[in-house]
Amino acid sequence: xxxxxxxxxxxxxxxxxxxxxxxxxxxxxxxxxxxxxxxxxxxxxxxxxxxxxxxxxxxxxxxxxxxxxxxxxxxxxxxxxxxxxxxxxxxxxxxxxxxxxxxxxxxxxxxxxxxxxxxxxxxxxxxxxxxxxxxxxxxxxxxxxxxxxxxxxxxxxxxxxxxxxxxxxxxxxxxxxxxxxxxxxxxxxxxxxxxxxxxxxxxxxxxxxxxxxxxxxxxxxxxxxxxxxxxxxxxxxxxxxxxxxxxxxxxxxxxxxxxxxxxxxxxxxxxxxxxxxxxxxxxxxxxxxxxxxxxxxxxxx
Amino acid sequence: xxxxxxxxxxxxxxxxxxxxxxxxxxxxxxxxxxxxxxxxxxxxxxxxxxxxxxxxxxxxxxxxxxxxxxxxxxxxxxxxxxxxxxxxxxxxxxxxxxxxxxxxxxxxxxxxxxxxxxxxxxxxxxxxxxxxxxxxxxxxxxxxxxxxxxxxxxxxxxxxxxxxxxxxxxxxxxxxxxxxxxxxxxxxxxxxxxxxxxxxxxxxxxxxxxxxxxxxxxxxxxxxxxxxxxxxxxxxxxxxxxxxxxxxxxxxxxxxxxxxxxxxxxxxxxxxxxxxxxxxxxxxxxxxxxxxxxxxxxxxxxxxxxxxxxxxxxxx
Amino acid sequence: xxxxxxxxxxxxxxxxxxxxxxxxxxxxxxxxxxxxxxxxxxxxxxxxxxxxxxxxxxxxxxxxxxxxxxxxxxxxxxxxxxxxxxxxxxxxxxxxxxxxxxxxxxxxxxxxxxxxxxxxxxxxxxxxxxxxxxxxxxxxxxxxxxxxxxxxxxxxxxxxxxxxxxxxxxxxxxxxxxxxxxxxxxxxxxxxxxxxxxxxxxxxxxxxxxxxxxxxxxxxxxxxxxxxxxxxxxxxxxxxxxxxxxxxxxxxxxxxxxxxxxxxxxxxxxxx
Numbered sequence: 001x002x003x004x005x006x007x008x009x010x011x012x013x014x015x016x017x018x019x020x021x022x023x024x025x026x027x028x029x030x031x032x033x034x035x036x037x038x039x040x041x042x043x044x045x046x047x048x049x050x051x052x053x054x055x056x057x058x059x060x061x062x063x064x065x066x067x068x069x070x071x072x073x074x075x076x077x078x079x080x081x082x083x084x085x086x087x088x089x090x091x092x093x094x095x096x097x098x099x100x101x102x103x104x105x106x107x108x109x110x111x112x113x114x115x116x117x118x119x120x121x122x123x124x125x126x127x128x129x130x131x132x133x134x135x136x137x138x139x140x141x142x143x144x145x146x147x148x149x150x151x152x153x154x155x156x157x158x159x160x161x162x163x164x165x166x167x168x169x170x171x172x173x174x175x176x177x178x179x180x181x182x183x184x185x186x187x188x189x190x191x192x193x194x195x196x197x198x199x200x201x202x203x204x205x206x207x208x209x210x211x212x213x214x215x216x217x218x219x220x221x222x223x224x225x226x227x228x229x230x231x232x233x234x235x236x237x238x239x240x241x242x243x244x245x246x247x248x249x250x251x252x253x254x255x256x257x258x259x260x261x262x263x264x265x266x267x268x269x270x271x272x273x274x275x276x277x278x279x280x281x282x283x284x285x286x287x288x289x290x291x292x293x294x295x296x297x298x299x300x301x
Numbered sequence: 302x303x304x305x306x307x308x309x310x311x312x313x314x315x316x317x318x319x320x321x322x323x324x325x326x327x328x329x330x331x332x333x334x335x336x337x338x339x340x341x342x343x344x345x346x347x348x349x350x351x352x353x354x355x356x357x358x359x360x361x362x363x364x365x366x367x368x369x370x371x372x373x374x375x376x377x378x379x380x381x382x383x384x385x386x387x388x389x390x391x392x393x394x395x396x397x398x399x400x401x402x403x404x405x406x407x408x409x410x411x412x413x414x415x416x417x418x419x420x421x422x423x424x425x426x427x428x429x430x431x432x433x434x435x436x437x438x439x440x441x442x443x444x445x446x447x448x449x450x451x452x453x454x455x456x457x458x459x460x461x462x463x464x465x466x467x468x469x470x471x472x473x474x475x476x477x478x479x480x481x482x483x484x485x486x487x488x489x490x491x492x493x494x495x496x497x498x499x500x501x502x503x504x505x506x507x508x509x510x511x512x513x514x515x516x517x518x519x520x521x522x523x524x525x526x527x528x529x530x531x532x533x534x535x536x537x538x539x540x541x542x543x544x545x546x547x548x549x550x551x552x553x554x555x556x557x558x559x560x561x562x563x564x565x566x567x568x569x570x571x572x573x574x575x576x577x578x579x580x581x582x583x584x585x586x587x588x589x590x591x592x593x594x595x596x597x598x599x600x601x602x603x604x605x606x607x608x609x610x611x612x613x614x615x616x617x
Numbered sequence: 618x619x620x621x622x623x624x625x626x627x628x629x630x631x632x633x634x635x636x637x638x639x640x641x642x643x644x645x646x647x648x649x650x651x652x653x654x655x656x657x658x659x660x661x662x663x664x665x666x667x668x669x670x671x672x673x674x675x676x677x678x679x680x681x682x683x684x685x686x687x688x689x690x691x692x693x694x695x696x697x698x699x700x701x702x703x704x705x706x707x708x709x710x711x712x713x714x715x716x717x718x719x720x721x722x723x724x725x726x727x728x729x730x731x732x733x734x735x736x737x738x739x740x741x742x743x744x745x746x747x748x749x750x751x752x753x754x755x756x757x758x759x760x761x762x763x764x765x766x767x768x769x770x771x772x773x774x775x776x777x778x779x780x781x782x783x784x785x786x787x788x789x790x791x792x793x794x795x796x797x798x799x800x801x802x803x804x805x806x807x808x809x810x811x812x813x814x815x816x817x818x819x820x821x822x823x824x825x826x827x828x829x830x831x832x833x834x835x836x837x838x839x840x841x842x843x844x845x846x847x848x849x850x851x852x853x854x855x856x857x858x859x860x861x862x863x864x865x866x867x868x869x870x871x872x873x874x875x876x877x878x879x880x881x882x883x884x885x886x887x888x889x
Contacts, residue, residue, distance in 0.1 A: 011319055192727035195685055196788075199719055200744040200795065201711050214731035344810035345781075482670035483837065487881035509810060512840075512883025539885055553815035555840040557882045558867050565822065566844055568815040572780045 012295050019291040025284035029277075033090040040083035041071075045248065054078030056262075059269050073269040075258060081270065084255060085277050091251035092281070095165050096232040102170030103231075104224050107177025112208045112216070114178065115185025126182065129175045137172040138234055144168035145243050161246050169234050173227050180223055184216040218296055225289035229282045236278055252278045306374060306503050307333040307356065307471060313368035314351050314360060314527075323576040325351040325364065327527040330603070333471065336501040338494065340518030340535070342508060342550075344573050348527035349507045353473045356505070358386050374470070388418050391464040393493075395476040397456035401448040407434070407459050408444035411466055418467040433462040437492060454485030461493055465502070472497065475507045490517050511554045515539055523547050526573055526584035531608040543608035545589045583611065618697060619658035620831050621665075621682070621799055625691035628652040628677050651677045653855040654691070659848075661798075664825065664832040666842045668878070669852030678852075679803045679835045683719045695799060715745045718792035720821075722804040724784035728776040734787055735772030738762070741794040761790040765820060782813035789820065799831045806841060818844060839882045843867060851875050 004010055013019055032039055042049055057063040059073035059081075072081040114125040132140060145168040152160055188194065189212060197207050232252075238244035239253025247254060252274050259271030314326035326348040333339045341349045354360050356371060358381070371379040378386060394400045402410060411430035415421065421429065431441035437458040439451075448456055457477060464472050474493060478486035494517055497504050506518055514521055514535070521538045523531040523546065531544040542548045552567035571588045574580060580587055586596040595611050604613040633639055633646040652674040659665040669675045680686040682693055684700055693700040698713055705713070718741075721727035728737060738758040742748045748757050759769030765786040776784055785805060792800050802821065806814040818841065824830060834845055842849055843863060850860045851874065859872040870876045 008319075192721035192723055193729040195721065196719070196727060196791065197729075197740075198685060199683055199714065199717075200741045201714050202744060211729055215729070344812065483839075483883075484670065484877055484881045486883070510883060511811065511885050515885040516883050550811055551885065553812050554885060555815070555818070555844045557840045557843055557879060557884055564844075565819050566815040568819055569812040570816075572782055572813060573810075 009295065016291060016295075018287060019295075022284035022287040022291070025280060026288060029089060029281050029284075030093060032086055033093045036083075036086040036090050040080070040086045042080045042083045044079045044084040044087055051078045056267050058267075059273075072273045073267075075270045076262065076267075081255075081273055084250065085252070085274055088250050088252045088255045088274060089277060089281070091162070091245055091249055092232055092235055092253070092278070095162060095169065095235045095245070095251065096228050098166045099169035099173065099231045099235070100224055100228045102166060103173040103227060104177055104220065106170070107174035108181050108213070108216075108220060110174065111178035111181025112185055112212065115182035116189050116204065116208050116212065122182070125178065129178055132172070132175050137169075137230075138237055140172035141168040141234055141238060142241075142243060144171055145238065158246050158248065161244070162249065165235060165238065165244050168238075169231050172234070173231060176223050176227065177220060180219050181216050184219060185212055188212045188215050222289060222293040222296060225285060225292055229286040229289060232278070232282050232285065252281075303334040303337070305332050306335045308372040309352075309356070309369065310372065311369040312352070312355060312366065312371065314348070314355050314364060315367040316364045318363065318577075320577055324527050325576065326355060329369070329524075329527075329529050331522055331529065331532055333503050333505060335470075335503055336498070337520060338497065338504040338506055338518045340506045340508065340514040340521045341524060342511060342514050342521060343524035344509060346526075346573060346576070347524040349524050350475050351527075352524070353392070353475050353505060353507050356386075356471075357390050357392055357473060358382070359392075388467065389469055390471045390473060391467060391469040393457075393460050393464050393472060393474040393477045395479050397453060397460050397480070398448070400460050401456060401463075403448055406445050406447055407451075407463075411444075411463055414463055415466050429466065430462075433466050434459070436465075436496060437462045452485075454481055454489060457481060457485075457489050458492065461489070461496070465496060465500070468500070469502065471503045471505065473505045473507070476509070477506070478513065479508070479510075486513070493517075511539075511550060523550070526579060527576060528584055529603070529609060530585065531610075533607050543613050544585075544610045545591055545612070546585045547608075549588075583609070620661040620696055621659040621833065622694045623655060623657050623678070623682065623691070624694070626652055626655040626678065626681065626688050626693065627690040628674070628681060628686065629689045651855050652681070652688075655850075655852075655855075655857045657850050657857065657860065659799075659831055659833060661831055662825070662829045663847040664834055664845050666834040666836060666846035666849045667852055668836060668839060668842055668849055670837055670878075672854065673852040674855040675835045675837075675852050676803060679719070679801050679833065682799075682833060683717050683801050684714065711745060715741075715747075715795045716798045717801070718795050718797040718799070719801045719803060720785070720788050720792050720805045722807060724781040724788065724808055727788050728784055728791075730776055732775075733772065734758075734762075734774055734776065734779075737776075737787065737791055738772070738794050741791060745795055747794075747796065757794070758790075761793055762787075764793065764824070765790045766816075780813075781809050782816060785809060785817050786820065789817075789824070793824070793828075797830070799833065801833045801835065803835045804837070807836065807838065814841070821845070839878060851878065 051066060053065045054063050054068060054074050055076050055078040057070050057074040059071065060069060062069045070080050070082065072085065074080055075084065110125050114122040145164055148164040148167065149157055194207060194211060197211050235244060235251060236253030236256065239251050240257045242257065245251040245254045255274035256271060256278065259274060262270045309329055309331050312326055312329040313324060316323045316325055329352060341352060343349045355366050360366060366379060370377060373389060401407065408430055411433060412423065412426045415426040415429050416423065431444055434444060435441045439455060439458055448459070451459060477493065478489050481489060490513060493504065508514055518535050520533065521535050522529060523544065525546050531538060531542065531547045538547060539551065542551055549567070549569040553569060555566055569588050574584065582598050583596045583601050586592040589596065591612055601609045601611045601614070603609050607613065628651050630649045630651055631646065632649050634644065639646065655678060657665065667675045667678060677686065681688050687701065695713065695717060700713065735755065735758050738761055739754040742754050742757060748754050755772070758772050762769055762771055767783060767786055776787065779787065806817050809817060825832060834842065836842055846863050848860065848862050849866045850857050851872065853874050859870070859875050866875065867879065870879055
């Protein structure tokens with residue numbers, strides 16, 4: 001910890017208002033998603049607590065029937081939007097982080113193997129990556145999502161929707177990790193500390209995981225952050241298109257889809273607030289990722 | 302009568318970092334006479350390359366020349382932009398691969414440099430380029446070849462031709478032979494020396510190799526931790542080094558014969574201090590076997606224009 | 618029989634384009650003969666130096682002697698055991714590996730920047746099962762650090778906290794951790810400054826005396842060789858052109874190539 005506080009990295013962080021603000025926004029959002037149960041005034045998914053009479057209450061105004069008022073208004077079913085956004089944020093972040101985790105583990109492993117072992121295995125993995133790169137990742141995700149739903153029995157579809165979502169986004173985003181890790185692995189494996197490890201008879205896996213992996217993780221961190229923004233948007237897009245999170249467990253994307261039905265009838269807040277939240281989240285994750293990339297890139301220093 | 306070409310007066314190059322301001326070159330004063338080869342020798346981080354870069358104006362932020370004056374032919378030059386200095390001074394770098402553009406023929410690069418600095422027609426420039434190549438021992442017909450078609454030693458010859466093409470008054474050669482094999486190194490050094498002698502061009506030769514220095518330069522400047530430790534005629538400095546650091550450097554350089562086998566090499570204990578952890582007084586005092594109280598408290602001045610060492614003052 | 622024997626050592630590198638490109642462009646394979654029938658032998662406890670310029674094949678030979686590269690032809694035997702013996706069991710291989718270690722050229726790339734020095738030194742002990750128990754390993758690491766002139770508190774630091782010369786000492790300590798009998802030194806001082814080079818060379822010499830080590834010294838620098846080696850082999854483009862004991866080589870070099878190398882090495886003398 002002492003080492004971290006004295007590092008150039010931390011120093012650069014304290015000198016960049018952009019990085020501090022974007023990280024602050026991300027941290028606040030993550031915290032409010034994690035503690036949604038405690039922060040949210042109502043539980044938006046408890047049908048018993050919903051009052052249809054509260055439907056379409058504009059933000060900060062008293063409802064004309066019940067006299068209740070809501071910070072960000074309510075949707076058609078009288079659900080408090082603020083609470084719905086907190087819970088939606090939780091779903092969006094959960095899916096995003098898990099998907100990035102999956103993509104990262106997969107990509108890093110494949111990249112390490114391709115870079116270190118080389119030969120036909122390298123060709124196979126990298127051609128696979130090339131092919132996948134020719135399709136937009138959202139298309140890949142939809143494809144995987146469709147196939148998975150086709151394979152699942154109907155009664156499990158709702159239940160497994162989130163898992164399938166994670167899988168489909170995770171599998172569509174591994175390529176960047178693999179490419180970067182392969183590149184740095186090929187540089188690292190020529191270094192003499194790897195030769196020294198070979199001299200004492202370590203096997204490939206030991207060398208890859210214990211020696212090379214810690215040295216290629218720097219750029220992975222950057223890609224993970226930028227991919228997180230992509231994954232959150234991908235999740236929102238899928239949910240918006242109706243192939244993502246179900247209505248019973250709405251993510252930000254689902255809320256936006258619900259909201260756009262009411263945009264032209266004047267209930268603008270149902271769309272606007274979830275959309276703003278998504279924007280703020282994706283933007284600050286992205287800005288922080290960009291800052292990380294610029295700071296950790298030795299060539300720009 | 303020797304004429305002074307370049308004079309550095311109290312040159313200081315500093316780098317601003319978050320841990321404070323580091324002096325890469327600290328109060329350096331020296332002169333380069335017309336037609337002479339001055340060698341600057343020192344270990345990595347001693348500030349020798351930084352000195353060269355400061356003279357030609359190639360120091361990038363966060364570094365800057367923060368103090369001192371650079372006089373070139375009786376004119377202040379440190380305020381001149383880099384382009385202006387480029388007409389009078391040219392540079393030979395360590396790695397010939399990076400100092401030549403791999404995508405253009407050597408002829409194009411020579412012609413371009415000549416046209417940029419001299420009032421000649423394109424045809425004349427081309428003729429000059431061919432003459433230049435011939436002078437460094439490269440077949441002038443290879444003027445249309447690309448840099449990768451040459452070996453490392455040949456490439457460094459091209460770089461020398463490039464450096465001399467504009468008839469500069471001063472050539473700064475920064476470790477020009479470090480990347481080359483020994484057999485090629487000798488040829489390149491001889492060539493550089495011969496051409497500069499013929500034209501009366503002065504050379505600042507920057508190197509870490511005492512042997513290269515001994516065989517090439519007229520005078521030697523020894524730098525340590527950004528400061529000038531000793532300066533003088535090559536023969537005098539090598540035969541009778543005054544500064545304990547120079548003495549140590551000489552003694553720890555193994556010689557090419559079988560005499561030294563089996564015996565221990567002389568070694569200077571420790572390593573050069575980092576610039577952010579310089580000791581008070583003489584920068585060399587923690588490694589010096591003859592250091593006394595004064596060396597640890599106050600920085601020694603240059604004594605009789607030769608060495609910055611209290612021992613020398615005590616002796617006189 | 619000598620301790621290390623290289624017999625008719627050859628190594629070719631395949632520099633050809635991929636098969637499909639070669640077929641399309643109708644170009645033949647391009648092979649580079651990096652090492653061509655090289656023979657030498659090293660007596661136990663002595664230093665043998667291979668001297669050559671870039672492209673002479675000296676590093677290729679070093680890599681073959683430690684087993685990082687396989688010879689295309691020929692053999693290397695260490696204490697009578699053939700290094701390329703395919704029938705050797707894995708424990709036997711490990712036993713042989715332990716006896717041969719290497720000190721590398723670059724003080725920067727040869728230590729894993731993410732590992733603490735202590736961990737770097739303990740790894741060979743674990744891999745060869747030399748010392749069991751982390752407490753005993755720590756003690757041994759501290760002892761090694763002191764042997765190479767560092768202090769035991771350095772074990773908890775990272776490589777970037779050390780200077781080039783100190784890192785080379787750590788690299789030597791790591792080689793010693795395996796308790797080897799042969800150490801291949803691949804240009805161990807060419808990245809170091811002169812005053813530090815002398816320290817490292819002296820250290821290598823005193824360790825040789827203390828542990829009876831056998832050195833194969835790879836270098837381009839004749840001056841370094843003259844202080845270190847008992848016997849010198851001169852390599853030129855993969856061929857061993859001359860071999861003599863140190864005194865003989867410098868006083869009566871036989872081959873023109875050797876003479877050229879000696880005469881072009883920069884010397885500190887005052888009559889130029």
